[in-house]
Amino acid sequence: MDIALLQKTYRRYANHYDYLFGPILHPGRRLTVSLANTKPHQQILEVGVGTGLSLPFYRPDSRVTGIDISPEMLDKARQRVAGCNLLHVEALHEMDAEHMDFPDATFDTVVAMYVASVVPNPHRLIDEMQRVCKPGGDIILVNHFASRQPVLRKIEAMLRPLSVTLGFRPDMALESLFDAADLQRIQVINTNFLGYWKLIHYRNEASLAFAGSESQAI
Numbered sequence: 001m002d003i004a005l006l007q008k009t010y011r012r013y014a015n016h017y018d019y020l021f022g023p024i025l026h027p028g029r030r031l032t033v034s035l036a037n038t039k040p041h042q043q044i045l046e047v048g049v050g051t052g053l054s055l056p057f058y059r060p061d062s063r064v065t066g067i068d069i070s071p072e073m074l075d076k077a078r079q080r081v082a083g084c085n086l087l088h089v090e091a092l093h094e095m096d097a098e099h100m101d102f103p104d105a106t107f108d109t110v111v112a113m114y115v116a117s118v119v120p121n122p123h124r125l126i127d128e129m130q131r132v133c134k135p136g137g138d139i140i141l142v143n144h145f146a147s148r149q150p151v152l153r154k155i156e157a158m159l160r161p162l163s164v165t166l167g168f169r170p171d172m173a174l175e176s177l178f179d180a181a182d183l184q185r186i187q188v189i190n191t192n193f194l195g196y197w198k199l200i201h202y203r204n205e206a207s208l209a210f211a212g213s214e215s216q217a218i
Helices: 003-013 017-021 023-036 071-083 122-132 150-166 205-217
Strands: 043-047 063-068 089-094 107-113 133-144 183-191 197-204
Touching: 003 071, 017 071, 023 107, 023 133, 023 183, 023 197, 043 122, 063 071, 071 089, 107 122, 122 133, 133 183, 183 205, 197 205
Parallel strands: 043 063, 043 107, 063 089, 107 133
Antiparallel strands: 133 197, 183 197
């Protein structure tokens, strides 16, 4: 997946995205936000915010920042923020999820909905999400992963050459997401239509261990 080609694909999607991927994927968005936004005044980063479909689901006392690679999708998100008076949304930035501009340990929670199979390097995405997440913070992904059903898996593999046109890899395996020793996988939950998508909830223990060693050194 190439960034320039992805931008071109989502430029085409921008005006129709809400109709194509709105209601059918809302259960995953709501579940993600319910797990990510449990405490008051949380600083939350949403990676791949798109047109901002999930932004109204956050608590009004949260502080949400969104990033996306598509300026056209971000324009839609800004219109949503203004039209719905979403005062909890602090900023929306055009930014590459694999090379974020934020300092280390900036956010209490980092979420990425329907992004892992879009970015060129999913491992780099998770590395960056972990880097900008605070000690002990939560990292939550929702994504479609390749079916374990042989017929569906074959169809997904056949669709792989159309990844750029579709805007995502249809045959991405759940096993391809690494579980680092310092990134604890809390749970995996089926969501959306027929449970065909999965939510993966991680705890950022790497930052916690690092922060502990830093404080002892001081």
